[in-house]
Amino acid sequence: xxxxxxxxxxxxxxxxxxxxxxxxxxxxxxxxxxxxxxxxxxxxxxxxxxxxxxxxxxxxxxxxxxxxxxxxxxxxxxxxxxxxxxxxxxxxxxxxxxxxxxxxxxxxxxxxxxxxxxxxxxxxxxxxxxxxxxxxxxxxxxxxxxxxxxxxxxxxxxxxxxxxxxxxxxxxxxxxxxxxxxxxxxxxxxxxxxxxxxxxxxxxxxxxxxxxxxxxxxxxxxxxxxxxxxxxxxxxxxxxxxxxxxxxxxxxxxxxxxxxxxxxxxxxxxxxxxxxxxxxxxxxxxxxxxxxxxxxxxxxxxxxxxxxxxxxxxxxxxxxxxxxxxxxxxxxxxxxxxxxxxxxxxxxxxxxxxxxxxxxxxxxxxxxxxxxxxxxxxxxxxxxxxxxxxxxxxxxxxxxxxxxxxxxxxxxxxxxxxxxxxxxxxxxxxxxxxxxxxxxxxxxxxxxxxxxxxxxxxxxxxxxxxxxxxxxxxxxxxxxxxxxxxxxxxxxxxxxxxxxxxxxxxxxxxxxxxxxxxxxxxxxxxxxxxxxxxxxxxxxxxxxxxxxxxxxxxxxxxxxxxxxxxxxxxxxxxxxxxxxxxxxxxxxxxxxxxxxxxxxxxxxx
Amino acid sequence: xxxxxxxxxxxxxxxxxxxxxxxxxxxxxxxxxxxxxxxxxxxxxxxxxxxxxxxxxxxxxxxxxxxxxxxxxxxxxxxxxxxxxxxxxxxxxxxxxxxxxxxxxxxxxxxxxxxxxxxxxxxxxxxxxxxxxxxxxxxxxxxxxxxxxxxxxxxxxxxxxxxxxxxxxxxxxxxxxxxxxxxxxxxxxxxxxxxxxxxxxxxxxxxxxxxxxxxxxxxxxxxxxxxxxxxxxxx
Numbered sequence: 001x002x003x004x005x006x007x008x009x010x011x012x013x014x015x016x017x018x019x020x021x022x023x024x025x026x027x028x029x030x031x032x033x034x035x036x037x038x039x040x041x042x043x044x045x046x047x048x049x050x051x052x053x054x055x056x057x058x059x060x061x062x063x064x065x066x067x068x069x070x071x072x073x074x075x076x077x078x079x080x081x082x083x084x085x086x087x088x089x090x091x092x093x094x095x096x097x098x099x100x101x102x103x104x105x106x107x108x109x110x111x112x113x114x115x116x117x118x119x120x121x122x123x124x125x126x127x128x129x130x131x132x133x134x135x136x137x138x139x140x141x142x143x144x145x146x147x148x149x150x151x152x153x154x155x156x157x158x159x160x161x162x163x164x165x166x167x168x169x170x171x172x173x174x175x176x177x178x179x180x181x182x183x184x185x186x187x188x189x190x191x192x193x194x195x196x197x198x199x200x201x202x203x204x205x206x207x208x209x210x211x212x213x214x215x216x217x218x219x220x221x222x223x224x225x226x227x228x229x230x231x232x233x234x235x236x237x238x239x240x241x242x243x244x245x246x247x248x249x250x251x252x253x254x255x256x257x258x259x260x261x262x263x264x265x266x267x268x269x270x271x272x273x274x275x276x277x278x279x280x281x282x283x284x285x286x287x288x289x290x291x292x293x294x295x296x297x298x299x300x301x302x303x304x305x306x307x308x309x310x311x312x313x314x315x316x317x318x319x320x321x322x323x324x325x326x327x328x329x330x331x332x333x334x335x336x337x338x339x340x341x342x343x344x345x346x347x348x349x350x351x352x353x354x355x356x357x358x359x360x361x362x363x364x365x366x367x368x369x370x371x372x373x374x375x376x377x378x379x380x381x382x383x384x385x386x387x388x389x390x391x392x393x394x395x396x397x398x399x400x401x402x403x404x405x406x407x408x409x410x411x412x413x414x415x416x417x418x419x420x421x422x423x424x425x426x427x428x429x430x431x432x433x434x435x436x437x438x439x440x441x442x443x444x445x446x447x448x449x450x451x452x453x454x455x456x457x458x459x460x461x462x463x464x465x466x467x468x469x470x471x472x473x474x475x476x477x478x479x480x481x482x483x484x485x486x487x488x489x490x491x492x493x494x495x496x497x498x499x500x501x502x503x504x505x506x507x508x509x510x511x512x513x514x515x516x517x518x519x520x521x522x523x524x525x526x527x528x529x530x531x532x533x534x535x536x537x538x539x540x541x542x543x544x545x546x547x548x549x550x551x552x553x554x555x556x557x558x559x560x561x562x563x564x565x566x567x568x569x570x571x572x573x574x575x576x577x578x579x580x581x582x583x584x585x586x587x588x589x590x591x592x593x594x595x596x597x598x599x600x601x602x603x604x605x
Numbered sequence: 606x607x608x609x610x611x612x613x614x615x616x617x618x619x620x621x622x623x624x625x626x627x628x629x630x631x632x633x634x635x636x637x638x639x640x641x642x643x644x645x646x647x648x649x650x651x652x653x654x655x656x657x658x659x660x661x662x663x664x665x666x667x668x669x670x671x672x673x674x675x676x677x678x679x680x681x682x683x684x685x686x687x688x689x690x691x692x693x694x695x696x697x698x699x700x701x702x703x704x705x706x707x708x709x710x711x712x713x714x715x716x717x718x719x720x721x722x723x724x725x726x727x728x729x730x731x732x733x734x735x736x737x738x739x740x741x742x743x744x745x746x747x748x749x750x751x752x753x754x755x756x757x758x759x760x761x762x763x764x765x766x767x768x769x770x771x772x773x774x775x776x777x778x779x780x781x782x783x784x785x786x787x788x789x790x791x792x793x794x795x796x797x798x799x800x801x802x803x804x805x806x807x808x809x810x811x812x813x814x815x816x817x818x819x820x821x822x823x824x825x826x827x828x829x830x831x832x833x834x835x836x837x838x839x840x
Contacts, residue, residue: 039788043788052770052773052786053786053787053788054770054771054772054773054775054784054785054786054787055770055773057773057775057784058773058774058775058784061775061776061777061784062775062776062777338777340777355774355777360650360652360670361670362670362671362672497778497779498778499778500777500778500779501777501778501781502755502774502776502777502778502779502780502781503653503781504652504653504654504655505653505654505655505656505693505696505697505700505754505755506655506692506693506696508700508755508778508779508781509696509697509699509700509779510696512700512733512779513696513699513730513731516731536688536692537692539689540688540689540692540693543658543665543689544655544658544665544689544692544693545655546652546653546655546667
């Protein structure tokens with residue numbers, strides 16, 4: 001057995017060229033083969049790649065989908081995002097636990113099935129959902145969970161439980177997924193009829209500088225959430241010193257409630273690859289990387305094949321479209337379960353085979369990115385916009401949307417609404433109109449931009465979705481009349497606590513402290529001064545944090561203090577002695593009582 | 606070409622630095638001390654503790670990693686920034702298990718010294734009391750994870766100065782910790798008492814055995830003057 005482990009690891013490492021930078025591919029492959037990257041495996045990998053064992057351990061321990069302990073042959077990862085909870089994931093979880101006879105985070109005694117929770121897997125419009133190995137199961141119920149377990153007990157092969165494929169390319173032989181695209185509204189940019197590779201053809205007839213100018217004239221801003229002007233980013237990358245440059249596509253959409261890139265990757269991948277190729281041409285790069293989140297691994301074989309087809313058509317590789325000297329190819333880097341890797345410098349770290357820690361800025365990726373070379377990292381949707389801008393012209397693009405935010409935005413809408421799904425709408429749409437469009441009535445709150453965005457109430461529904469008013473990377477979660485906003489905020493804080501990389505103090509500790517105090521308030525142990533405490537803690541966390549995660553993670557609390565203050569205030573109750581019950585003497589004594597082995601004689605009862 | 610001089614201000618005081626320097630480097634040379642914990646001479650700035658965050662033209666930046674540029678306006682010892690600094694120090698105290706009264710690093714500890722400099726008598730945040738372990742396997746050195754503040758100095762010193770990579774970070778978030786390059790124990794690594802990595806810990810997480818409490822109270826590093834005084838004396 002140990003010999004085979006040694007041989008397999010040797011083969012995997014050799015396949016990756018014994019390249020330390022490909023460590024993610026190595027550990028992903030080992031995990032897949034053995035259900036773990038065991039201690040022994042770490043030693044062997046370190047030996048093969050000529051690195052230190054602790055470096056391997058450092059990476060393995062960072063990503064949620066990798067583990068030193070052996071997981072079951074089948075891993076059920078049940079999504080416990082808020083939207084899944086709204087859709088009854090708790091009863092699904094119970095059904096799985098009962099049927100398997102294990103709790104969350106455990107593996108059956110025969111080593112066959114592991115059950116665990118995972119944060120948002122990008123299926124909020126068809127929640128509750130789960131990943132069973134790489135396969136996505138949607139619209140789960142407790143009955144379905146029981147059926148799945150019964151089937152697994154027969155053959156332990158999730159592929160055999162396949163029910164019916166979803167629409168479009170979800171039915172493609174290489175995808176064979178039950179996922180539904182859920183495109184509810186097609187707009188003029190991403191989901192429009194177009195000339196295949198029209199943008200690329202036109203780009204190749206222009207000079208790279210002209211391409212960048214066109215993108216700048218279109219005033220395109222990044223669609224991932226940060227909103228940095230794309231043309232400017234490309235200009236910096238083009239101007240930076242370096243023979244080798246990289247184009248990276250950020251397909252690690254992990255913001256809870258976001259699933260728009262899933263649809264692009266399934267249906268509009270050609271537009272995406274076209275945009276990346278144009279990016280390569282514009283900045284002077286011959287190599288692109290598509291960083292695909294592990295949750296979307298079910299699309300990996302399909303995307304690989306589509307890349308191969310583009311190569312065969314001469315749209316990737318050497319002398320693209322017959323243009324001598326213009327070379328560009330794309331490889332896919334699979335992630336391993338880490339929200340932080342959606343942050344561009346963390347994503348680069350991950351591509352380099354490192355922990356997904358953000359990098360120090362400056363230098364910015366445009367100066368020193370992937371393996372120290374100038375790199376542009378753009379969102380999936382951004383690349384698609386570029387291809388369309390070049391095809392139709394900047395003037396066409398700026399006609400769409402609002403003055404400060406040209407173009408359309410893909411919105412992933414989920415939660416309490418009749419028609420959850422993906423909507424392509426022009427920037428500048430009011431929240432009110434959006435809610436009408438998605439069939440949401442009697443709305444208490446809308447979370448725009450996911451938990452790192454903000455909770456807004458009805459008095460703000462006249463506001464518009466755009467960079468200058470309410471920006472969003474795409475997530476819109478609707479909360480109906482009866483939803484508990486503070487409990488929801490607490491759940492989102494839990495998400496940030498879990499997903500913080502832990503590199504810097506304010507994010508690593510601040511989020512924990514904020515969540516604790518919020519939970520105290522929810523438990524009726526709060527006092528009015530707690531709001532100032534939370535406000536200040538949130539400000540320290542935002543100001544001090546090193547990357548976008550900690551700079552926005554206090555938002556669920558800060559935006560609810562701002563927009564839903566009465567929800568907090570009604571929880572502050574004075575007790576009979578006129579004091580706020582922030583201190584519970586009995587629970588404070590319980591530890592001491594445990595050590596002493598006797599009960600307090602004063603605080604009895 | 607002569608080294609280009611740049612001029613900027615820290616809290617209204619004019620500071621002259623050289624192009625390519627970080628704000629902290631320029632400030633140190635000018636005798637202006639900016640509180641810090643992870644930054645250490647001879648090591649690449651890590652930018653993780655965030656104690657040295659200042660406002661640069663109104664935007665928060667870590668002064669250990671941010672390059673100084675001509676004309677920038679830096680705010681450091683303002684009431685607002687000092688408040689956030691204290692909060693961050695507080696966070697480090699409650700996140701681990703720091704018992705200064707019987708820690709042998711007491712008086713030589715940078716975390717403790719920063720707290721005193723910033724006027725913290727006791728943290729205002731609730732103690733987390735995490736359960737952390739201790740590795741006393743090595744005959745000369747021990748690691749007490751209770752006191753580790755994850756500054757990364759030992760990781761870098763071992764890798765870049767000692768050429769060994771004895772330490773590296775594992776896990777993430779609240780579970781993040783220092784691990785050693787062995788299956789479990791420090792004794793199984795090639796660390797040596799003379800390694801630079803044993804000398805860089807700002808707190809009492811990496812401790813040399815056999816010399817505990819060797820310096821009497823009164824002669825310890827920060828007994829008479831606050832941390833940063835050596836830099837401020839240049840002024």
